[in-house]
Structures are given as C-alpha cells and as structure tokens.
Amino acid sequence: MPASDVTKADTATEHQGRRRARVALVCGDGLPVSGLLTIFRNIVDLVRAECGGIEFPITADLGYSWRPDKAVFYPSGAPGLGYPQWLEVTDATPVPDHPGLAEEWLGLRADIERAHELTPDERAAVTAxxxxxxxxxxxYFLSWLEKEQIDWMVGVNMTLSDATPVTLALHRAAAAYWSDGRPGGLILWDHDLFGSYSVHEGETRVYPQAPNVFTPVPVAPQRWVVPTQQLQDEGRSYPTELEPTLIPYVLPRRPQGPLRARHEEFLAQQGIEPDRPVVLVPVRVFRVKGVEVAVRLFAGLMRECERRGDPHPVLAVFGSLQEDPDYSREVLATVEAEGIGDAVRFLGGVPLTSNQDEAGTWRLDEVDLLHVAKATAGGVFYTPNRPDVESVGLGPALAAAACLPFAATVYNALDGVYGPGWRYVRIADTGDLDKAARQFADLLAAHRAADPALEADLEHNAAQARHVFPDEPCLRFVRGLGSALSPGSR
Structure with missing residues (x-):
C-alpha cells in the first residue's frame, strides 16, 4: 500500500491522548481529481508525518451536484471512481436532478457575472x-456537520461564482453550527479569485471581475487561506474585514530509488519501454491549460530525438479527455496532425493515491508519476496558452521538487510567484517551438548522462522550490487549528 494511503487502522494508535480533529472537505471544482485535491493530499501526508491530530477518514463532497459544466461527473460522480481510504466522498444530490436544473445552474452563473447589467427587478429575480x-x-451542510461532529470544514475554491447558492448555504450552515462558542469553524481555501482567474467560454467571461451583490465572501470568524501574495492582495480589496492568510502550497516529497513493481507494471500496461523518457504534462485537459501547446512542443521534441538518434520520449498528460469534450477534440486533432499518436498517453485523471482496478490496471498518483519520469530521465512540460489564468501553476514546482528538467510558457504567475533565477526552457513564442524542442532535447540527453552541470541546475531549482513553497507556514497553521480545539481555548 502506498505510504500516503492513510486508513483508520494505521492512525488509531497515533498521537494517543491528543485531541484529533474531525475534518470535512467541500471542493467547488466538481471533479474527482484536481491539482488542489492533490495538494490537499500533500498536506495530509505532511500533517500526519509532522504533527498528527487529524481523525481519518476525512469526509468530502467534491461538488458533483452543482457543476453541470463538468458533465461527465454531474450530478453524483461517474461510475468506477476510486478514492484513497482516507477520503470518504459523498454522491449526495441535495437538489434532485431534474430537466432544466443543469441549465439553471449555468444560467445563474451567467447572470451573476453580468450583475452590473441587471435591472432592480432582474436582480430580485436572481436573488430569489x-x-x-x-x-x-x-x-444538507448543517445535517452533515452535526452528524459527523465536524471540527473544521475546508471549503476549496468556494468563493468563485460557479455555484453561488451552495457557497451561500455553506456560509449559513457554518454560522449556525459554530455558534455559542463551539470551537472550530469554516476554512475557505481559495487558489483562484475573481480578478485573477479570467476563464472565458467563447467571448464571455465566466466570472465577474470582482465580488458583487450576489457573491458571498469570507468573513470572520471564518478563516481564509490563499497561496500567493497576489491573491492575498486581491482578497484585501474585497468587501470584508477578514484578512486572507498566505500559506504556500505543500509540494510532494522527492522520489527516491529505482522503479518499484507498480511503476514497472504501469509502464508495461501503457506500452512504454523502460528506456524511453517519460515527459509529464501535469494538467487537466481543459482549454486554458494549453495541452495543445504541449503536444506541438512534444512533436518537435520527437523530431529532434529522431534526428539525433536519441531514445524516443513518451508524453503523459494527467487529465481526462471527458472533462471538456470540445477542447479534447481539438487536442486529439493536434495529436493526429502531428502524427505522434503512438507516443501520447492521456491518463484519464491522476488519482489521489495509486491504485489498481479489478482488471489489474494501474493508475498512478502524482508522486508515482514523478518517480517514473525521474527514473526514465524524463521531464515536465507546463504550457498555459494564456498568461492570466494560473494563480500559481504547479508544473514547474513539481518538476523542481522531483529534480526534473522542465519547459514552460510565459505566464504571469511564473514570474510573479516563482520569481527569477529558475533554470529551465522558457517558451516566449508558442508560434515557434522548434528552438524550445532542441533545448529540451539537450536537457534530456544531459539527464540520461547524469551531466554534473544539469544536476547542479536541477538541485538549484529544488532549493528554489523549497524557498518559494516552504512547509512551515502550513504546519504552523495546522498546529494553530489544533490549539483552538484544546479545552483551554473554549
């Protein structure tokens, strides 16, 4: 069993005599796997190793029932989804699905975005x-809190207006449950906010530029966590006296040692020879993630490796082709046009913990995929196709944490959050990827040869990642949550 797979049994004897917190998770993404859930898993691993204090399993609602834009998972998840034993995921539908409900969720989101255009009567109708x-x-939320006797509920990306009725309900249920001095509370953990997350559907912006009359924002005594200074600054402009707390993301540990049996079986099942470098694209197949750019860059890399006589790499894209079918068709058309279908793998969504299905097929988690890339002397591509949708963009950080070479397009957070001094292939012009492909082929060759200069660059990036994404702020925050539950704090 992977080390991260926490069970009731293996935590029952830990930290005896200490108050273990009951934790719940509500995620607004409407997906069984996402970058934020993986970061949450990293936090679980870190807390368990360093300070304990959490009761497992953690109970969760991943937002299936209010995200019809994630159609394959709406309204109660898709069959066959696997979760780690430390996470109990509900398939509840507090509002039973019926004809027209999906359109109502999406229509409300659109009306909330254009609140400034509405007449007073139209605003009253939207409020109703x-x-x-x-x-x-x-x-639903209040019943859940009371039944499970939750101490801390973490609301992930609930401030955005994907489902304002649900956010409003969460705020109200939390206020009712944590009344009369009950310790604990609601933690809003936002990695995207209105102004910085400019997702569009066609020419229409999905979210308003700032909170408006319809959108609840975090308020005291809630706690509000964001991962970057830029998001903290944006949050400070919101109509609330609550100050966002800056806590950088927690990265996975560096993979160590040779491939294990599950890694080797995964490679065999994917038809990947062990001497072929595995290049990871750690993103969902979602339009702004720029998977089509990664495919075109990889095609150039394939041509360059062929010209040099180097081993042919394999491109492994984390995301599911089911999430955004229209965009997936464009990505697959790019793969076909480049003639590289045999070298591209779409992994269908990377699970929180590696697991086998009933047929014995392995699905590897992020840590294991980084291990595979490291052991095969591969790397990472991170290629957003517009600069203003990533609040962090963890691809470079994952590459650095695993000591892997990476290539990245220019996007705002790469400069604003990561800062200068990183050593990687920087793609300033996605219209001409041949130069970047040649540079990355150089890195793969140096990686295979364990070139000391490259190894020094990779260690430099790893140190940069530890500086930008330290563990201590998260640990300090979690220890504070534990202290708030102690008898003396009541």
Whole structure:
C-alpha cells in the first residue's frame, strides 16, 4: 500500500491522548481529481508525518451536484471512481436532478457575472433563484456537520461564482453550527479569485471581475487561506474585514530509488519501454491549460530525438479527455496532425493515491508519476496558452521538487510567484517551438548522462522550490487549528 494511503487502522494508535480533529472537505471544482485535491493530499501526508491530530477518514463532497459544466461527473460522480481510504466522498444530490436544473445552474452563473447589467427587478429575480437552491444545501451542510461532529470544514475554491447558492448555504450552515462558542469553524481555501482567474467560454467571461451583490465572501470568524501574495492582495480589496492568510502550497516529497513493481507494471500496461523518457504534462485537459501547446512542443521534441538518434520520449498528460469534450477534440486533432499518436498517453485523471482496478490496471498518483519520469530521465512540460489564468501553476514546482528538467510558457504567475533565477526552457513564442524542442532535447540527453552541470541546475531549482513553497507556514497553521480545539481555548 502506498505510504500516503492513510486508513483508520494505521492512525488509531497515533498521537494517543491528543485531541484529533474531525475534518470535512467541500471542493467547488466538481471533479474527482484536481491539482488542489492533490495538494490537499500533500498536506495530509505532511500533517500526519509532522504533527498528527487529524481523525481519518476525512469526509468530502467534491461538488458533483452543482457543476453541470463538468458533465461527465454531474450530478453524483461517474461510475468506477476510486478514492484513497482516507477520503470518504459523498454522491449526495441535495437538489434532485431534474430537466432544466443543469441549465439553471449555468444560467445563474451567467447572470451573476453580468450583475452590473441587471435591472432592480432582474436582480430580485436572481436573488430569489439563488435562495431557492440555497435552502436545501443549507439543510444538507448543517445535517452533515452535526452528524459527523465536524471540527473544521475546508471549503476549496468556494468563493468563485460557479455555484453561488451552495457557497451561500455553506456560509449559513457554518454560522449556525459554530455558534455559542463551539470551537472550530469554516476554512475557505481559495487558489483562484475573481480578478485573477479570467476563464472565458467563447467571448464571455465566466466570472465577474470582482465580488458583487450576489457573491458571498469570507468573513470572520471564518478563516481564509490563499497561496500567493497576489491573491492575498486581491482578497484585501474585497468587501470584508477578514484578512486572507498566505500559506504556500505543500509540494510532494522527492522520489527516491529505482522503479518499484507498480511503476514497472504501469509502464508495461501503457506500452512504454523502460528506456524511453517519460515527459509529464501535469494538467487537466481543459482549454486554458494549453495541452495543445504541449503536444506541438512534444512533436518537435520527437523530431529532434529522431534526428539525433536519441531514445524516443513518451508524453503523459494527467487529465481526462471527458472533462471538456470540445477542447479534447481539438487536442486529439493536434495529436493526429502531428502524427505522434503512438507516443501520447492521456491518463484519464491522476488519482489521489495509486491504485489498481479489478482488471489489474494501474493508475498512478502524482508522486508515482514523478518517480517514473525521474527514473526514465524524463521531464515536465507546463504550457498555459494564456498568461492570466494560473494563480500559481504547479508544473514547474513539481518538476523542481522531483529534480526534473522542465519547459514552460510565459505566464504571469511564473514570474510573479516563482520569481527569477529558475533554470529551465522558457517558451516566449508558442508560434515557434522548434528552438524550445532542441533545448529540451539537450536537457534530456544531459539527464540520461547524469551531466554534473544539469544536476547542479536541477538541485538549484529544488532549493528554489523549497524557498518559494516552504512547509512551515502550513504546519504552523495546522498546529494553530489544533490549539483552538484544546479545552483551554473554549
């Protein structure tokens, strides 16, 4: 069993005599796997190793029932989804699905974005529609909190307006449950906020530029966590006296040692010879993630490796082709046009913990995939196709944590969050990727040869990652949550 797979049994004897917190998770992404859930897994691993204090399993709602834009998972998840034993995921639908409900969720989101255009009567009508959906969710959340006796509920990306009725309900249920001095509370953990997350559908912006009359924002006594200074600054402009707390993301540990049996079986099942470098694209197959850019860059890399007589690499894209079918068709068309279908693998969504299905097929988690890339002298591509949608963009950090070479397009957070001094292939012009492909081929060759200069660059990046993404702020915050539950704090 992977080390990260926490069970009730293996935590029952840990930290005896200490108050273990009951934790719940509500994620607004509407997906069984996402970068934020993987970061949450990293936090679970870190907390368990360093300070304990959490009762397992953690109970969770991943947002399936209010995200019809994630159609394959709406409204209660898709069959066959696997979760780690430390996470119990509900398939609840507080508002039973019915004809027209999906359109109502999306219509509300659109109306909230254009709140500034609405007449007073139209605003009143939108408010009534929000209240109609909020009521059953408030009852649902309050019942959940009371039944599970939750100490801390973590709301992930709930401030955005994907489902304002649900956010409103969460705020109300939390206020009712944590009343009369009950210790604990609601933690809003936002990695995207309105102004910095400029996702569009066609020509229409999905979210308003800032909170408006319809959108609840974090308020005291809630706690509000963001991962970057830029998001903290944006949060400070919101209509609330609550100060966002800056806590950088927690990265996975560096993979160590040779490939294990599950890694070798995975490679065999994927038809990947062990001498072929595995290049990871750690993103969902979602339009702004720029998977088509990674495919074109990889095609150039393939041509360059062929010209040199180097081993042919394999491109492994984390995401599922089911999430955004229209965009997936464009990505697959790019793969076909480049003639590299035999060298590209879409992994269908990377699980929180490596697991085998009933047929024995392995799905590897992020840590194991980084291990495979490291052991095969591969690397990482991170290629957002627009500069203003990533609040962090963890691809470079994952590469650095695993001591892997990486290539990245220019995006705002890479300069604003990561800062200068990183050593990688910087792609300033996605219209001409041949130069970047040649540079990355050089890195793969140096990686295979364990070139000392490259090894020094990779260690330099790893040190940079530890500086930008330290563990201590997270540990300090979690220890504070534990202290707030002690008898003396009541």
């Amino acid at each position: 529609r929000i209240e109609e959906l909020a009521a059953p969710y408030e009852e």
